[in-house]
Amino acid sequence: MLPDIEPGDWLLVDPTTRSWPRPGSVVVFREPDSGMLAIKRVRARSGERVPFNGGYIALRPDEAWLQADASVAMAQGAGFGPPIDSDRFGPVPVELLIGRVWFRYGPLHRIGRIRRAPG
Amino acid sequence: MTFRRIASAFAPKTTVHAHCDLPCGVYDPEQARIEAESCYRIVEKYAANEDPAYRTRAIGIKEHRADLVKHHIDVLWHDYFKPEHLETVPNLHDLFWQATKQASKVKASNDLADAKRLLELIDEVDAAWKATGGPAKTRVAGRPG
Numbered sequence: 001m002l003p004d005i006e007p008g009d010w011l012l013v014d015p016t017t018r019s020w021p022r023p024g025s026v027v028v029f030r031e032p033d034s035g036m037l038a039i040k041r042v043r044a045r046s047g048e049r050v051p052f053n054g055g056y057i058a059l060r061p062d063e064a065w066l067q068a069d070a071s072v073a074m075a076q077g078a079g080f081g082p083p084i085d086s087d088r089f090g091p092v093p094v095e096l097l098i099g100r101v102w103f104r105y106g107p108l109h110r111i112g113r114i115r116r117a118p119g
Numbered sequence: 120m121t122f123r124r125i126a127s128a129f130a131p132k133t134t135v136h137a138h139c140d141l142p143c144g145v146y147d148p149e150q151a152r153i154e155a156e157s158c159y160r161i162v163e164k165y166a167a168n169e170d171p172a173y174r175t176r177a178i179g180i181k182e183h184r185a186d187l188v189k190h191h192i193d194v195l196w197h198d199y200f201k202p203e204h205l206e207t208v209p210n211l212h213d214l215f216w217q218a219t220k221q222a223s224k225v226k227a228s229n230d231l232a233d234a235k236r237l238l239e240l241i242d243e244v245d246a247a248w249k250a251t252g253g254p255a256k257t258r259v260a261g262r263p264g
Contacts, residue, residue, distance in 0.1 A: 001137040010131050028135050037135040068137060083137075105129070 001026070001039055001069050004114065010106030011039075011114070013099040020045045020064040020094055024116035026101040029066065032089045039101065040066035040085050041117060052087070063091040069117075146199040146257040148245040151191035155241050157184045158225050159234040166229070178229075185226035188237065192218050195244065199257060208247040218244055 005011070005026065013028050021027065023042050031038045044065040049056045059065060068083030086092065101114050161181040165174055196215040205211055218240040225237050248254075254261045 005137060010129075011135075037133065039135045039137045106126075 001041070002074075004069060004117070005039060005101075005104075006110070008107070009104050009110065011101050012103040012105060013101050015099040017097060017100045018094075019062070020097060021100045022116060026114050026116075027064075027066065028098040028101060029092060030096040030098065031084070032092060032096060037098065038084075040068055043067045043086070050086075057091065059091050062094040064094070064097075066092050144257060145259070146195055146248070146253065147262060148191075148195060148241055148248050148253075149262065151188050151195070152238065152241045152245070154184045154187040154191065155222070155225070155234070155237045157181075158188065159231070159238060162225075162229055162231050162234050166231070182226050185222050188222040188225070188241075189219050192222065192241070192244065195248065199248070199253070200251070204247075204251045207250050211247060214240070214243055214247065 011028075017027075020042055023044055025042045026039060027042055028037060028039050030036070042064050044050045044059060046059050046061045046063055048065075049058050050065045057065075065086045067085045067087070070083050103113055104110055158181050161177050161184065165177045165181075168174060168177070192215060196219075200208075200211060200215075208214070218237070221233070221237045221240050225233050228234075248257075
């Protein structure tokens with residue numbers, strides 16, 4: 001999630017979020033495949049169509065399309081394979097949403113609100 | 120000391136991951152060789168058959184296989200080999216550059232000599248993989264005999 005979120009950042013998460021926040025928001029959720037706590041950005045919400053595998057997927061109610069900020073090239077440059085996001089595990093149901101990330105309270109020089117990325 | 124104690128009281132208790140795909144760590148030039156052998160055989164079959172439909176199909180399949188060769192060679196180059204391996208294989212980068220270039224050549228060529236040269240270069244990659252401990256390090260139980 002570089003450069004907006006860096007390893008070691010201390011983040012505040014709003015756990016009262018009951019539905020997917022607006023596209024561009026950063027969320028914490030449980031990955032559908034592994035159950036692991038993960039952080040990604042909302043790219044699209046229910047009712048929207050997202051490009052996938054040469055075609056489109058229409059998101060059902062309460063589903064979101066979550067993506068990493070890193071491109072495949074950036075991830076590979078850092079020594080990893082492609083980012084694991086909705087391109088891998090597909091749409092994510094709202095039951096797996098933990099909350100919206102809204103503030104970074106550490107490290108000191110990076111304190112500030114986590115803003116939505118422009119659509 | 121006090122600051123550190125206060126800070127640790129406010130430190131997050133939960134970690135979330137923005138993780139990317141972790142390489143599985145299994146690498147073997149045999150994957151590239153099988154696809155390169157496929158290219159070799161297809162070139163042979165292409166030369167032995169005059170049917171234009173068959174030849175078109177053969178070219179399509181060969182191009183796909185040659186792309187797979189490039190992919191497998193690239194994975195070895197990027198993910199398996201590390202800077203310290205240059206001590207054991209000083210010509211490592213040149214070898215991989217030649218091998219991927221040769222795979223591109225085979226993709227566009229119907230000359231058996233090009234396909235044979237690709238096999239030779241993959242054998243050199245295989246030797247480099249063995250010289251750096253590849254079979255023991257990257258296969259679950261070594262390469263099957």
